[in-house]
């Protein structure tokens with residue numbers, strides 16, 4: 001693990017600017033991101049909320065549901081992942097789900113209020129015949145009126161184009177952490193492999209969902225390095241999922257020191273400031289945050305959550321609990337349920 005990082009440069013982030021890119025306030029050096037992270041918390045929250053309200057309706061939270069359509073048996077060795085075949089986590093390898101079952105899950109997600117449906121498959125890289133099968137799923141889910149997202153591993157350029165032609169809206173491929181810490185987390189692929197897939201996704205005209213994981217034993221400078229990498233993508237991702245490690249027994253990172261909740265809030269705030277038009281999503285680990293910390297994350301600029309009782313193979317707050325929390329906070333147009341709370345949607 002290195003203690004200092006060079007600024008994220010055009011050399012490490014080799015993605016091209018596109019005409020439809022969200023306006024980018026960068027480029028961001030790691031030192032500049034670190035300086036934001038190190039601000040007094042209330043100053044940071046004030047700045048993040050100010051940026052947020054300039055770019056987004058205050059009370060709008062996107063609800064995205066993620067379904068594991070092909071679980072376990074993955075040949076990669078991501079140290080955080082219970083689906084890696086080499087780790088003894090109790091997750092059994094399963095085949096790709098049948099279209100009818102995926103459609104039922106997508107309809108249920110829509111009925112519960114989700115607007116985006118993400119399909120995840122535990123592959124290192126899909127084969128062309130896998131892309132054909134997933135393309136059929138994408139078409140069916142899109143037919144329900146949901147935005148579609150897929151996370152299938154590394155893609156080649158023609159595969160990204162095939163997914164686009166099937167109607168895919170977003171492709172998820174996380175950078176996970178800073179490049180300098182990446183080798184401590186996974187050794188079966190390189191950081192540049194991630195960037196290459198992201199480039200193929202961009203070149204195909206798909207929107208990018210790309211974020212990372214904190215609480216994996218990384219140093220503060222690596223958190224700053226991750227945010228700098230994401231913010232310096234040209235353009236930066238339309239969706240930025242920020243995960244807090246779910247420490248699953250049997251994975252190499254199971255004994256990592258949990259991240260301080262306020263440090264997690266800081267990362268959300270800095271993601272908002274550096275990527276003002278991105279959907280910043282509270283992702284894995286939300287169950288551990290509790291309601292008060294989630295409320296602070298919304299104040300810091302998070303405006304998307306993964307919604308549904310399960311997140312791939314780990315737990316997530318149940319739908320009723322999320323609806324109660326949104327109501328308590330007066331988000332998504334709901335009347336605040338707490339006495340004396342501000343009117344919903346006040347900007």
Ligand code: SF4
Nearest residue numbers: 074076078081084122
């Ligand atoms: S994170 Fe994805 S690529 Fe890594 S082991 Fe898990 S399923 Fe495989």
